Amino acid sequence: MARKTGSHSDITGPRVQQAALRLFARHGYAAVSMRQIAAEVGVQAGALYNYTPDKQSLLFDLMRGHMEDLMAERAARGGQGGPLARLEEFTRFHIAFHLERPDAVFVSYMELRNLEPKNFAVIEGLRRGYENELQGILEDGVAEGVFAVADPKVATLAVIAMLTGVTTWYRREGRLSPAEVGTLYWDMVRKAVAA
Amino acid sequence: MARKTGSHSDITGPRVQQAALRLFARHGYAAVSMRQIAAEVGVQAGALYNYTPDKQSLLFDLMRGHMEDLMAERAARGGQGGPLARLEEFTRFHIAFHLERPDAVFVSYMELRNLEPKNFAVIEGLRRGYENELQGILEDGVAEGVFAVADPKVATLAVIAMLTGVTTWYRREGRLSPAEVGTLYWDMVRKAVAA
DNA sequence: AGAGTATCTGAACGCGTGTTCAGTTCAATC
DNA sequence: GATTGAACTGAACACGCGTTCAGATACTCT
Numbered sequence: 001m002a003r004k005t006g007s008h009s010d011i012t013g014p015r016v017q018q019a020a021l022r023l024f025a026r027h028g029y030a031a032v033s034m035r036q037i038a039a040e041v042g043v044q045a046g047a048l049y050n051y052t053p054d055k056q057s058l059l060f061d062l063m064r065g066h067m068e069d070l071m072a073e074r075a076a077r078g079g080q081g082g083p084l085a086r087l088e089e090f091t092r093f094h095i096a097f098h099l100e101r102p103d104a105v106f107v108s109y110m111e112l113r114n115l116e117p118k119n120f121a122v123i124e125g126l127r128r129g130y131e132n133e134l135q136g137i138l139e140d141g142v143a144e145g146v147f148a149v150a151d152p153k154v155a156t157l158a159v160i161a162m163l164t165g166v167t168t169w170y171r172r173e174g175r176l177s178p179a180e181v182g183t184l185y186w187d188m189v190r191k192a193v194a195a
Numbered sequence: 196m197a198r199k200t201g202s203h204s205d206i207t208g209p210r211v212q213q214a215a216l217r218l219f220a221r222h223g224y225a226a227v228s229m230r231q232i233a234a235e236v237g238v239q240a241g242a243l244y245n246y247t248p249d250k251q252s253l254l255f256d257l258m259r260g261h262m263e264d265l266m267a268e269r270a271a272r273g274g275q276g277g278p279l280a281r282l283e284e285f286t287r288f289h290i291a292f293h294l295e296r297p298d299a300v301f302v303s304y305m306e307l308r309n310l311e312p313k314n315f316a317v318i319e320g321l322r323r324g325y326e327n328e329l330q331g332i333l334e335d336g337v338a339e340g341v342f343a344v345a346d347p348k349v350a351t352l353a354v355i356a357m358l359t360g361v362t363t364w365y366r367r368e369g370r371l372s373p374a375e376v377g378t379l380y381w382d383m384v385r386k387a388v389a390a
Numbered sequence: 391a392g393a394g395t396a397t398c399t400g401a402a403c404g405c406g407t408g409t410t411c412a413g414t415t416c417a418a419t420c
Numbered sequence: 421g422a423t424t425g426a427a428c429t430g431a432a433c434a435c436g437c438g439t440t441c442a443g444a445t446a447c448t449c450t
Contacts, residue, residue: 008428028225034409046430184350192383203397241401244438394450403439415426416427
């Protein structure tokens with residue numbers, strides 16, 4: 001019988017995750033202490049252990065959650081249309097998705113080396129799946145003659161690096177909207193792989 | 196009167212830097228202790244302080260050295276020829292330079308947030324200078340009508356992100372030589388900004 | 391041989407770490 | 421109104437941190 005009112009766990013739990021994400025993104029996993037996270041939430045350090053078995057799980061759960069969101073949203077949009085249309089959709093989606101969650105993106109790309117090997121393998125597997133979708137689009141395009149890329153694997157990694165790089169400079173208060181950024185990048189991606 | 200033989204400082208000093216670079220690249224600045232660095236060199240932790248005033252300076256000196264190397268090598272190769280030739284030279288140089296120093300690159304891009312504000316400003320200034328060279332090439336190309344980029348600033352950051360991303364997947368033992376990688380990327384860069 | 395000094399050791403300093411846990415608080419239930 | 425149990429505190433644990441420094445070591449120079 002879970003209590004409905006007066007129970008804080010369904011409030012504190014997410015707040016722990018939020019605080020951890022924020023702090024990990026700003027200072028890095030290794031540089032953030034459990035006491036800092038607790039202070040941000042407004043509890044003592046010991047209370048965090050009602051919501052995570054340990055610090056490593058806090059990091060892993062954040063990264064797995066981010067990657068699963070990514071894959072789920074990707075699966076929701078079907079790969080419809082020809083390679084060019086699919087590539088445009090992928091490009092704009094990637095930009096929009098990443099600009100919406102700068103902290104999660106930052107943590108997921110920077111803290112891979114702080115994952116225990118087993119956890120690392122899980123995240124790496126999810127990422128590989130995401131990359132494979134782009135690679136499939138490029139390969140289809142090459143087969144149909146609409147794309148010309150000498151090495152689809154390298155092109156995949158190059159395009160993803162370029163797109164993800166947007167998170168390092170984009171600022172909400174800046175002169176460009178996410179959609180405008182998407183258009184700028186789509187223009188470059190399209191030309192880069194064009195036949 | 197510096198002693199020539201028997202003096203270890205000119206051996207230990209560089210070894211400290213090497214060890215710090217290796218460990219920072221693999222585990223991150225915050226996760227590496229002075230005792231770990233000392234163990235890698237084969238001395239006690241206290242001995243490190245003959246070669247650096249503190250841990251922060253160790254990081255800063257590594258990053259500054261890397262950026263200064265980058266700028267020096269860039270200055271050595273003049274910006275000769277038209278925008279297309281200069282862009283090709285820049286692209287191939289960037290790939291080759293970065294593939295030669297994976298550890299320094301990794302540290303310089305990942306540990307910016309662990310720099311004290313003053314040190315951060317120095318490194319950021321150097322990087323800005325490097326980016327400006329690429330931006331200048333793109334702007335010249337646009338002026339001459341050989342490039343078509345809607346936003347030179349964004350294009351600069353996009354190209355650099357794409358090129359630097361090569362360090363995340365390239366392995367010396369892999370199927371591609373640095374020169375081959377350079378050619379693959381140049382093909383994509385050239386098309387991405389072409390008029 | 392003796393003096394001088396660059397180099398390093400080993401112990402210590404105060405402090406922060408992740409984690410555990412007995413005990414307190416307090417709203418929901420009976 | 422008594423009981424229950426989830427949520428949390430506050431103190432403690434063993435340990436590692438960056439840094440300092442008096443003293444040992446090992447070498448060069450006179």
